[in-house]
Amino acid sequence: MKKKILYFEELDFQLSSLKKLKSKFNIISYKNLKKKELEKIISIIIPMNNFYGKKFFSKFKNLRSVLSPTTGNIHIDLDYLEKNKIRFINLGNQKKELNNITTTAELTVGHILNLTRKILVIHEKFIKSKKFDKYNYLLSNKMLTLGILGLGRIGLHVANRAKFLGFKVIYYDPYVNNKKFEKIKNFNMFIKKTNILSIHMHYKKRYLNLINSKIIKQLKKPSYIVNTSRGEFINEKDLLNSLKRKLIEGAGLDVIKDEFKLKLRKNPKQNKLFYFFLNKRKYNLFITPKQGGSNKSAWTTTELLLINQLIRYEKNKI
Numbered sequence: 001m002k003k004k005i006l007y008f009e010e011l012d013f014q015l016s017s018l019k020k021l022k023s024k025f026n027i028i029s030y031k032n033l034k035k036k037e038l039e040k041i042i043s044i045i046i047p048m049n050n051f052y053g054k055k056f057f058s059k060f061k062n063l064r065s066v067l068s069p070t071t072g073n074i075h076i077d078l079d080y081l082e083k084n085k086i087r088f089i090n091l092g093n094q095k096k097e098l099n100n101i102t103t104t105a106e107l108t109v110g111h112i113l114n115l116t117r118k119i120l121v122i123h124e125k126f127i128k129s130k131k132f133d134k135y136n137y138l139l140s141n142k143m144l145t146l147g148i149l150g151l152g153r154i155g156l157h158v159a160n161r162a163k164f165l166g167f168k169v170i171y172y173d174p175y176v177n178n179k180k181f182e183k184i185k186n187f188n189m190f191i192k193k194t195n196i197l198s199i200h201m202h203y204k205k206r207y208l209n210l211i212n213s214k215i216i217k218q219l220k221k222p223s224y225i226v227n228t229s230r231g232e233f234i235n236e237k238d239l240l241n242s243l244k245r246k247l248i249e250g251a252g253l254d255v256i257k258d259e260f261k262l263k264l265r266k267n268p269k270q271n272k273l274f275y276f277f278l279n280k281r282k283y284n285l286f287i288t289p290k291q292g293g294s295n296k297s298a299w300t301t302t303e304l305l306l307i308n309q310l311i312r313y314e315k316n317k318i
Contacts, residue, residue: 002026003314005043006033006060011069014296017303024311043067043310046076050262053077057086065089065313069306071098074203074230075260089309092202095153097305104228104254104292105157111226111252112162112196114286116144118250121284141166145220147184147194151176154228155200170194191215196224203230213238222249228292231257236273243276243283250284254292 004026007013013021021027028037043065046052057063057080065087068076073090081088091098114120116139125133146162148155148171159169159181170182172190177183184190191197197219201207211225212235219225225248227234236257242248256271258264268274277287293302 003042004028004037004040005045005310006030006041007045008047008049010049011045011047013303014300016300017307020304021307024314043314045069045306045310048072048075048260049265051075051077051260054080057081057084064317065310067306067310069302072203072230074232087313089306089313091302091305094305094309098302099153101293101295101298101301102157103295103298104154105161107254107288107292108154108158108198108200108226108228109161109165111228111254111286111288112146112167112198112224113165115224115226115250115252115284116141116196118284120286121282124281139222142168144168144195144222145170145193146196146198147171147190148181149173149190149197149199150201150229151178151181152200152202155198158198158200167196188218191218193220195220195222196226198226199229199233201229201233203232208232209235209238211235211239213242216242216248219248223247224249225251226253227251228254231255231259236271240272240276243285250286252286252288254288254290256287259290 002025005028007027008030028041038059039061041060042062044060044063045067048068048070052075054077057077063086066076066081067089069091071091073088076088078088144167146167146169148159148169151159151171151173155171156178159171163169170184170190170193172184172187184193197211199211210233216223216238225234225239231253239251243251253273256273258271264270269278274287277285
């Protein structure tokens with residue numbers, strides 16, 4: 001008899017992924033989950049659509065693994081899982097296999113070009129005025145320094161693409177030494193040399209609000225911020241005030257704070273930055289709805305990487 005695992009429909013796995021999953025396990029969909037099945041679930045595949053902790057996991061008395069098709073874990077109560085000896089499986093340990101997935105880096109470069117060239121700002125002005133005006137406030141890529149905060153897999157992809165486009169690239173990462181790009185060992189010096197700050201780190205609690213008004217003020221002018229990593233890195237109130245006071249030229253975000261919580265997903269307007277984005281379109285602020293990994297080929301790869309880890313983990317278990 002196949003072991004039963006719980007699957008959330010909003011994960012929307014590719015047909016090939018579901019086929020492989022069904023060949024090894026009996027899939028129970030979350031919307032059809034019955035109380036009598038709770039104790040039969042040995043694994044849960046969870047989307048990043050809410051925070052999952054003791055209240056949720058404690059329902060499953062025989063749970064031994066939790067999976068999430070993400071590289072992060074901010075939406076999971078890891079302390080509870082560890083305490084109850086439940087294995088957490090995600091994509092964080094699949095760096096080599098993920099190296100060919102460049103979708104987040106491509107989106108990051110898109111945000112950078114949109115901000116620095118003011119593509120959508122000019123587009124909206126043109127639609128409104130219907131005049132073929134030219135604007136004299138645009139700078140060449142060669143005049144701007146891109147500062148990569150975290151030169152891991154995605155940061156390196158961004159750095160390579162930005163260098164090709166003519167940007168000067170520097171980076172801050174205590175754990176990486178890459179001679180291809182200039183490493184700045186002092187964080188504050190790194191910030192002072194950076195025009196475009198691009199964030200590519202794994203989130204930890206100590207990094208909450210790392211980018212605040214003090215840091216933003218130190219950025220080299222003109223200054224921009226791009227974040228396709230985690231919304232929690234940025235103090236959103238400080239970023240908002242910096243945009244209003246024109247301390248920063250623009251921001252491109254694929255993430256906002258608490259985006260993984262169900263309450264915010266139901267009503268994004270609760271987020272001050274998103275509300276401002278909707279109502280103050282004259283500012284060079286653009287938010288995309290976590291589109292970094294949104295690519296069918298990337299989804300297929302990451303889904304199979306996750307499923308294969310589950311199969312290996314369950315191989316010799318009763």
